Amino acid sequence: MSDLMPPAMAPSGTILAFKREASCLEIEGLCLAYGDKTALRDVTLRVPRHRVTAFIGPSGCGKSTLLRALNRLHDLNEDVVRQGRIRLEGSDIHGPEMDVAQLRRRVGMVFQAPNPFPMSIYDNVAFGLRLQGGLRKRQLDDAVEEALTAAALWEEVKDRLRASAWTLSGGQQQRLVIARTLAVGPEVLLLDEPASALDPISTLKIEELIRNLKASLTLVLVTHNMQQAARVSDYTAFLQQGELVEYGPTDSLFTNPRLARTENYITGRMA
């Protein structure tokens, strides 16, 4: 059975509407401003479970703001004013029951520049697990191996787990950060331009990893690189000036966009 709503029930012909039961994250009427500067305007979208969803759009359109809202990274910024609702598996992420530390374990985030901690490869991956506590040495070893394997890094580092994380290449560091995030068992992985600081070969490895990871979790990717969105994502949301303009299956959005605004952007007629 399709995960999509019948067109008559969808809010708009250009905005893809997943059924609630197929959605991992539901964003409803999200408006966000930094002080008096509006960054997101009434964004409504559902992110399907076990798929890769890409956010694309011109610089400053609000992609990162939207991504960061999904694990409440704006909480630390007192200037931010937010309206609207975000649900993770049906629970309001701003609701009184939601513990922010727990939310950030369930919704992990990887940034543009690899940011391993100043410690060994092993300790980076074990970091979150040690904070949670409760694992014996052997269980911790197994969990570290599992996370490094899931991040396609184990074979490259298994003989030097005690070496500093900073002895790794940039691409390996980014996969280490992904392993560190995966180690605590997230349901969602948010990736903000995860390959933009990397060389082409490292970029392809990250892209392959993203495609493989959707078997075990839901991924949301912000990228400037439209070829990358086309290569790795199942669904693409195009934003412009804080508004969700079009949201559809990646293939059709790139080959047959419904709106001229989308077409102008993807064909490079608008920066």
Ligand SMILES: Nc1ncnc2c1ncn2[C@@H]1O[C@H](COP(=O)(O)OP(=O)(O)OP(=O)(O)O)[C@@H](O)[C@H]1O
């Ligand atoms: N911390 C902040 N304080 C004030 N304004 C901000 C802040 N972060 C982002 N903005 C503004 O909000 C708008 C959206 O920014 P955002 O970083 O989400 O866009 P983006 O599409 O991810 O851009 P880019 O592709 O250049 O990274 C921009 O106008 C930006 O200048």
